[in-house]
Amino acid sequence: MNPFAARNLRTAVLVLVVTGLLILALGGYFSPLFRGSSNPLEAVQAWLSSRFMAIYEFVTVPRDVASLRQRNAELEIQVAGLQTQVIELQQKISEAEVLYSLLDFARERPENRYVAAAVIGRDPNPFMQYIFIDHGSDYGLRHGMPVVTQQGLVGRIDAVTSSAARVQLITDPAMHVNVRLKSSKAEAVLMGSVSREIFLDLLPRDVVVDTGEVVLTSGLGGNYPENLFVGQVAAVKNVEGGLFKSVAVQPVVDFASLKSVLVITSFQPIDIAPLEPTPSP
């Protein structure tokens, strides 16, 4: 055979074989063969990669931990700061809500002038139910002025300094407030007690009193303006042989959590002591 023709034949056979193999490979006929041969390689590759990464992390992690710790500390400081801000804002919201309520109360009664004050303390002696407020005579506060919240009557000013005042609460056992029952129009005297309960005294037995009836100030005696909300009748008891009913009143004001109060500065209490009859000798 002509050498040239023989070489061309081998070339043609090779081209045919390669073309056939390519067609078979592209047709997917060699996939099981490739998969079987590549799996061990991939496993080795994965193992190598994981070992390398382990060594890499071992070398680099200490530096990362230090930086992470620093970052963590920074974030913790930031979180603490934000938590403080949240608490402060919550407190301000709470104060604002109270002040808005007080403002509403003042707007509903435009005939009076008010001074808002914060409660800053309580009397050290548990027998004395008094609170201290942060406004005094510099703001026009005077002895005897009534103190209220948006809910109702709190008490009256007992002592004043230039920048603070002491308020006697209506729950104090020495406190007497002239009140009126809203429905029956009956009048009585509201008194405090050691147990912080308030009750009605001098209410005649024949007066019909229902539980839930509203108790308002009557204005008698000149110590308080009339129609300030004091509380609601909680329980009624007729004392055997007594001249008066025993009536427990649920105060509308929560005295344990008083934060802010309003002092009615336009009301001037009247001292009727000189007019009271004195026993003749």
Place this chain on the structure above:
Amino acid sequence: MIGYLLAIPVLLLAMMLQTAVVSRLPLVFGTADLLLLVLAAWALQQRVPTWWYWALVTIGLTAYISAMPLTAIVATYLGVVIIARFILSRVWRSPLLSMLTVVFIGTMIYHGLTYFIRQFNGVPLDLMESLNLVVLPSLLLNMLIALPVYAVMKDLADRIYPPDEMDV
């Protein structure tokens, strides 16, 4: 001298804590009396010569701020320091027992006088109610806080009047 100077800030701080915090943490209706405890603990320190001055400052502060009758204030706080010094010098050398005794007697004087003076002034107070709701809970609170207050005041006294200087 520093014992005199320190009386006002320490007692002012105690008064502020009392009115702003302690009085708002009642047990039933009784509250602890931080001023009484501070004064009792201070008067029970052997080397402290300023106990009478601290008593006067306490009386002044309490009379200024509280609606409590002045007689009760003076009798209570003077009584506390006098009893404390008496116990310290003549009866016991056990400081914690002395502290508890002084606090017990002081609390009873304080509440007893307040009760009787208010009764005398025409304020109706039920004896059993007062005892159960105010006096006994206050006594318990005072007894509970007495020992930590004593520890703090003893530390303060040791700093102001170091044992070595006094021994020399």
